[in-house]
Amino acid sequence: MPTPFDTLFNTFFSMIEKDLDFFSYSNVSNDEAMVIARSRARDYLLEAATKIKLTTSSDIDFNVDVNNETMCDDLTMTEINLLASLMKEKYFERDFSLLKAFQIQFSPKDLQVFSPANERKTFMDMFESIKRDNAVLMDNYSSRDRSTGKLKTIDYQAYQFE
Known part of the structure; x- marks a missing residue:
């Protein structure tokens, strides 16, 4: 069963709930602010899913269905938390870029x-x-079985050593 984006968004939002800048925008109602926050979170989710695909080995692909706002797989709590943590990293990465620009803008x-x-x-x-x-x-x-959480091991007996 696919995992809805909302599940991931809620986990991500709880990680950054103290950051009021993420949830408040000038001259925007609370409903409109949440639409903007969800749009930003969606972008972070897509980047986080791409990062996992490129840097980990997994039994699933972390594919997204943008039209239905779902992850194609039934994610475990570990995977949901991992994606939300990477979304948080992507969020702060944007501020890091602004910080670099700020450093260049001013003289010592x-x-x-x-x-x-x-x-x-x-x-x-x-x-x-x-x-x-x-x-x-x-x-x-990457080192654990996604369904059991047990460490993956190599069955050396399956190989013939001469």
Whole structure:
């Protein structure tokens, strides 16, 4: 049974619920803000699914049905959490790009006046931590059977050694 995007969105939203900027927009009603938030989350989901496809070995393909807003597979809780964590990484990756642009925009003298160095360092450290945590999650996911959660092993007896 396919997994609805809403399941993934809700998990992702709970991870970033304290970030009010994600959910509030100027001159927009709450309903319209949620439509925008869901659209952004959809983009992060597509990027997260692509990242999993390219970097892990899995028994499923992580294909999406954009028209029906579902993942084609019946995802496990582990897979839902992994996708939501990668969505969070993609979300902060956008801010990281803006941070890089901000650094280039101001001269070192300007930055001394505004002194956002601590905020930049804190954000960069947090972003790197999210990326490291996700790399560990993907490695752990790749090394386990998706349905049982047991570690995958190699049956050496199936090979003949001479």
